[in-house]
Amino acid sequence: MIKLLRYLKPYRIAVTLVLLFVFLQSLSDLYLPTLMADIVDKGIVTGDTPYIWRIGGFMLLIALGGAICSVGASYLSAKSAGGFGRDLRSKLFAHVEKFSLNEFDKIGTASLITRTTNDITQVQQVLTMMMRVMVMAPLMCFGGIIMALSRDVKLSFVIIGLVPIIAVVILIVSMRTIPLFKLQQKRLDKLNLVLREHLTGIRVIRAFNRTRHEQSRFTDANTNLTDTAIRVNRMMAALMPVMMLVVNFASIAIIWYGGIRIDNGGMQVGDLMAFIQYAWQIMFALIFASMMFVMVPRASASAARIQEVLDMQPNIVDPAKRAAAAAGQGEAKGFIEFRNVSFRYPGAEMHALSDISFTAAPGEITAIIGGTGSGKSTMINLIPRFYDVSEGTVLIDGVDVREMTQHALRGAIGLVPQKASLFTGTIAENIRFGHEEATDEEVQHAATVAQAADFIGKMPDGYQSLITQGGTNVSGGQKQRLSIARALVRKPSIYLFDDSFSALDFKTDAKLRAALRPETTESTLLIVAQRVSTVMDADRIIVLDEGRIAGIGTHRELLANNEIYREIVTSQLSEEEIA
Incomplete structure (x- = not known):
């Protein structure tokens, strides 16, 4: 996945601003519990109302600044990740265009479609989240621990003791989900393959009464994908309750032990309130980190599949130097x-x-x-x-x-392939596929030579009549004649x-x-x-x-x-x- 991050280079300013905004937002979140503790201990306990208003107003300003930074980070992260996905799709498509038929045979059309769409979307979604979490999670976690230590060292050991437990849970889930995510993408390829074969061969399937057989194939592929997705999502679904259970037990422990500390005069009520806030911030930082650990393996599997295509070099390439004698001389x-x-x-x-x-x-x-x-x-x-x-x-x-x-x-070369292929658009556009700048007269002349002018003339819109996807609204002979006209107009x-x-x-x-x-x-x-x-x-x-x-x-x-x-x-x- 790291190799693909080079496509973020055009958006480095936006990414830098995202990291800066997330950093400022995290600092504001870390500072707010301290201000709240001061309001309780120095304002409410002592009855200093002007102090409460002054610190409360300052809290509002800090919260407003954090909100602005959060909105800015969300906007810029979505924009840069969206641009990354667009550029990567364009790069992948342009690279695949260079492939010879050998490479297409090796990877498969269905897999190439999945890698260009679903896999890039997976990486894009993780990237959007990662730009925020990669700064916020460690800063909130370690910053929260430092701020908690500044309030009460002994009570902080409750949180410090829980961090390894959560880390082990995240590690176990990650180790079990990574291979399943890879398997899930392969099974998605298989489902696309079966669906593509069914849709393109629907006439043959119905002619030979093989509908049930194809339904069985699709059901098998769909069931395999569903089973894998359920296994993965079951682990992901179990992760959040476990994390919340740990957080709530931690809160109970903090309140219980904090109450004892307050009774003994070891800390104040405001400090305990701030401590609870820091504990939740640390736990939520770890929850966000756990979400990243769950999402990154799937994105890594997708990134590896994308990189496999980008690393594949076509075996038919242009010569390093053009031949002295070019064709046509x-x-x-x-x-x-x-x-x-x-x-x-x-x-x-x-x-x-x-x-x-x-x-x-x-x-x-x-x-x-x-x-x-x-x-x-x-x-x-x-x-x-x-x-x-x-x-x-x-x-x-x-x-x-x-x-x-x-x-x-x-x-x-003007090629008329064995299987006539037409594209969505008008008849004129399909003929001009052979020569983009052909005049209307040249298009009509090519159609006349190809014996296509008669049936084109009988269509309601003539040369502006629409051809559906795959040319399904014209007969086989008509498709062949249009393919021949497409080659003739090329001259x-x-x-x-x-x-x-x-x-x-x-x-x-x-x-x-x-x-x-x-x-x-x-x-x-x-x-x-x-x-x-x-x-x-x-x-x-x-x-x-x-x-x-x-x-x-x-x-x-x-x-x-x-x-x-x-x-x-x-x-x-x-x-x-x-x-």
Whole structure:
């Protein structure tokens, strides 16, 4: 948690003022019982009314000053802790944005959401309290003991003897709650994971009548979290009564022994009243300290989870120095070359791709086809460096993609992913996601080429029609066409279509491919497809089989010479269509 405190640096003035205000407030609280004792012993006992008014007025001024300091400390502590939480969330989000898919796979989306929200909130809440208690508790405790000793040394041993007892209670509770707080955060991650899977997969769950199964999963995760929370809160709930019991027994002991001291002439009534006040101040200081000892372990567990993300360095980073030859230079803009590329997913036993070599030139359509799990999407993901190759090299215009900045590399690519993803906003905003400064004419032209203009025109608000979260108010085919329009408006030198036509009917598929031809004459097109009809007209077809290239050529060449491609074709087309 100490490492995270460096994010308080911009608020060091506010934090300093908080500490100063709490210090002054504590001094005022410590001084008030002494003034009260003086009013009793020197004013009430002697009947000196002017003295009572004078000291009483002074007490009001001290109390007012303490109240002002308390309000100022509360305001500044909340403001600085809130700013700390905001800055830390921004830092964490910006850091996660740099992660490759490896890091996302390693931590998990649900856990990242929990760490960015719940964990930071835990640290922020403790920080708000800690800025006040870290000064107030020791000052009130030791200051109260000193002031109590100044009133009566013998009676002070009652309080001094109770402090170790309370310290042992706090230590026992802390030792038992720290591991439970860590477990509670992990179980919160699990609950978020189950909930996220349920909400995103609700259609599949209902289609297969698995609602009860999912309810059971959620109930298990929820029960585990609840049980852990109950165990933790039971300990926290037991702490306060125990502390209050000790305080009340201490008060009884002080009043009993103090009465004896007054009878013997060892102390005055005002001193006993002040002593009782100091005893309560010391006990409340210890209670606040115990609350911190309970809250800090949970915040420490959360801080460790946050720091784990901040310490995690992405394995895909920009080069220290930019390559001399940047993408886009030279005549062959967008020229792609795979040179003996092999790739293995982290933790996998086998390669997903093995010894892949091919080229794709501007103005050409290169199609990739193969069975499920043959590595088609994996190959596409290596070009924008979502993953780095295990062996070999991926080059664009003769430059290794690892020697290019990720911004420059991805700026040259228009990707249409296998799973079309849309964002909350209008249709126009979703298309402009590819090129923020695109004009209305460019947006409409991209939609026309992508065969999306017709259904957009039928919507009540046209291009200003709203897309709901995840694009649930449009069909799969409409989402794909909008994703294609988003890539087209970018006008990149490289287009990557990762099975982007699967949700389209054959007629729309044919019209879209025909419209793409004149729009991409100067760009390199890589198309991953399952349908033979989609790749038949490609300039080059790459046939993948179990992560290896089984053949490269045109449709006619592969049909004549490649057994795997012939099997794919005959499984989809009739003899008349093949002829």
